[in-house]
Amino acid sequence: MTAAxxxxxxxxxxHFVASHRLHCDAYDDARNREVYGKCNNPHGHGHxxxxxxMVSGPVDxxxxxxxxxxxxxxxxxxxxxxxxxxxNLNTLPNFANRVPTTENxxxxxxxIFKEGFQxxxxxxxxxxETGKNSFEYAxx
Amino acid sequence: xxxxxRKAEFSAAHYYWVDNWSEEENVRAFGKCANRNGHGHxxxxxxTVxxxxxxxxxxxxxxxALKEIMEREVVGVxxxxxxNLEIPEFKTALPTTENIAIAAWKRLExxxxxxxxxxVRVYEMPDLFADYMGEA
Numbered sequence: 001m002t003a004a005x006x007x008x009x010x011x012x013x014x015h016f017v018a019s020h021r022l023h024c025d026a027y028d029d030a031r032n033r034e035v036y037g038k039c040n041n042p043h044g045h046g047h048x049x050x051x052x053x054m055v056s057g058p059v060d061x062x063x064x065x066x067x068x069x070x071x072x073x074x075x076x077x078x079x080x081x082x083x084x085x086x087x088n089l090n091t092l093p094n095f096a097n098r099v100p101t102t103e104n105x106x107x108x109x110x111x112i113f114k115e116g117f118q119x120x121x122x123x124x125x126x127x128x129e130t131g132k133n134s135f136e137y138a139x140x
Numbered sequence: 141x142x143x144x145x146r147k148a149e150f151s152a153a154h155y156y157w158v159d160n161w162s163e164e165e166n167v168r169a170f171g172k173c174a175n176r177n178g179h180g181h182x183x184x185x186x187x188t189v190x191x192x193x194x195x196x197x198x199x200x201x202x203x204x205a206l207k208e209i210m211e212r213e214v215v216g217v218x219x220x221x222x223x224n225l226e227i228p229e230f231k232t233a234l235p236t237t238e239n240i241a242i243a244a245w246k247r248l249e250x251x252x253x254x255x256x257x258x259x260v261r262v263y264e265m266p267d268l269f270a271d272y273m274g275e276a
Contacts, residue, residue: 017265019153019180019222043222046153046180048265088153088177130151130182 005058009123010066012053014076016085019046020100023090044088049102050128051080051109055120067120075117080109102129106137114139143258144200145188148210150219153180154235157224178222184263185214185244191255201255213247237264241272249274 021044022036032040039045053076057066083092089100098104106127113122124138155178156170166174173179187210191200221227223235229243241262249257263269 015265017179017181019178038220041220041222041226043225044153044178044180045151045220045222046178047151048182086172086175086179088175088179091177130149 005061007056008059008066009054009056010069010072010120012055012069012072012076014051014053014081015048016051016081017046017048018084018087018089019044020089021045022099022101024099044090047129049084049105051076052126052128053109053113054123054126055113055117056123057120071119072117075113075119079112079116102127102133102135103137106135110137110139141190142193142200143188143190144206144255145186146203146206146210148185148187148207148215149182150185150215151180151182152218152221152223153178154223154230155179156234156236158234178224181264183218183240184269185210186259186261186263187244187248187257188259188261189252189255190258201252206252206255209248209251213251214244217247237262237268237270238272240264241270245272245274 021041022039023032024035027035053072055067055072059066083094084105089095089105092100094108095104098108106125109127110122110125113125124136126134126136128134155176156173157166157176158169161169187206189201189206193200218227223230223240227235227243229246230239233239233243241260244262245257245260248260257274259271259273261269261271
């Protein structure tokens with residue numbers, strides 16, 4: 001009997017640029033300014049986002065890989081970058097009922113990978129809004 | 141002569157669009173950047189000043205003053221703003237990285253006591269930046 005393949009984690013970082021405005025319809029204008037500060041500016045502002053996707057799985061004895069990186073990149077390109085890159089996040093259906101904070105962006109990207117990516121287990125998603133702010137999400 | 145550089149960051153939205161071009165011409169020239177809902181960046185502003193090192197203080201320039209001038213003249217005005225829609229310079233010029241560097245230079249020129257403004261560098265992303273050194 002052969003030993004079970006060791007499980008490894010694989011992280012990959014992706015970049016996209018987008019704008020957003022933090023504004024909650026349930027709050028009045030004064031409350032929005034109080035909660036979101038300069039992020040409530042009606043015209044929006046933007047960021048260079050970095051998204052780090054962590055997947056895991058047994059290391060294939062032949063290829064030495066957790067999963068084919070081209071599959072992960074292809075999925076990210078088609079299902080994440082094509083949706084968010086060079087977009088105003090507030091205009092996207094993904095945020096029709098949610099404020100596009102980077103917490104919610106992180107949750108949405110996690111959902112996209114978790115529901116669609118089959119080649120490895122999706123462990124967690126990290127979204128960096130600036131060099132100073134980052135968020136991580138995993139639902140288990 | 142000594143050169144001293146100070147960095148600051150700001151986040152802003154922009155898009156590229158020339159009003160008297162057709163949509164097709166705009167998309168051909170600017171690609172994804174022509175999306176008029178805008179997109180955005182974390183910009184880095186680098187301001188380089190030149191001067192002699194003061195023999196007593198050991199400084200070229202008052203660093204705290206330089207930081208405050210950059211904040212007052214540029215970062216505080218542009219941070220969390222939409223460059224096309226809210227910043228007067230970009231009513232008449234596209235907010236490209238090149239034009240942002242020029243606009244920052246114009247805002248800072250003559251405002252830094254005791255040192256000469258040598259160069260303004262603006263990074264739109266870590267691998268894309270523009271330098272402006274004033275009129276030749």
